[in-house]
Amino acid sequence: QVQLVQSGAEVRKPGASVKVSCKASGYSFTGNFIHWVRQAPGQGLEWVGRIIPTTGVTKYAQIFQGRVTLTRDTSVRTTYMELTGLTSDDTAVYFCARESDYSTSWDPGFDPWGQGTLVTVSS
């Protein structure tokens, strides 16, 4: 069973950094891109970026450029998202999601998703 399991909730003060992990199981880790998406309370989804597990090559949404870093450790089948310079606007649930196996196109949809990690930024 394909599964993504994320690390637990985090609380940080403004200006701090946070690193969230996403551990994959049930499939060949290097076979599918991993994306990160966040959802502020009561809001819609917002794409953060993606990483290619085989090469580590990343692509980030422009609004996060310079503040977010995606990395991976293939030995433990885990992807990481680090966000720096946190403000209260970064309070959100952060999801990792795998590109689906339904197609080999540029965007075959995201399936499955991790369970989400709540990051709270508060002084």
Added chain:
Amino acid sequence: QSALTQPPSASGSPGQSVTISCIGTSSDVGRYNYVSWYRQYPGKAPQLMIYEVDKRPSGVPDRFSGSKSGDTASLTISGLQAEDEAHYHCSSYAGGSTLFGGGTKLTVL
């Protein structure tokens, strides 16, 4: 790049059909046939319901269908059931990045 535009809410009675729109631009929805739709229950992760505009993943009922015309994509749910009450999000490939809509809360009356 701006988010895609969805109506904040939609509703329908059991057995009826409802259509949710997702408006993009010629740089995303209008340019690529890579629109996805996700269902999200409260406190849960999104679930893929439609990919590549009109394709259904295995296990998704054929009551769910997707389409696109120009810069606007649509999700239609026919034969509404109580379990369809959820938030629905659209997304589109935008040339190396992904855009999402603001989400639509579907209420089954």
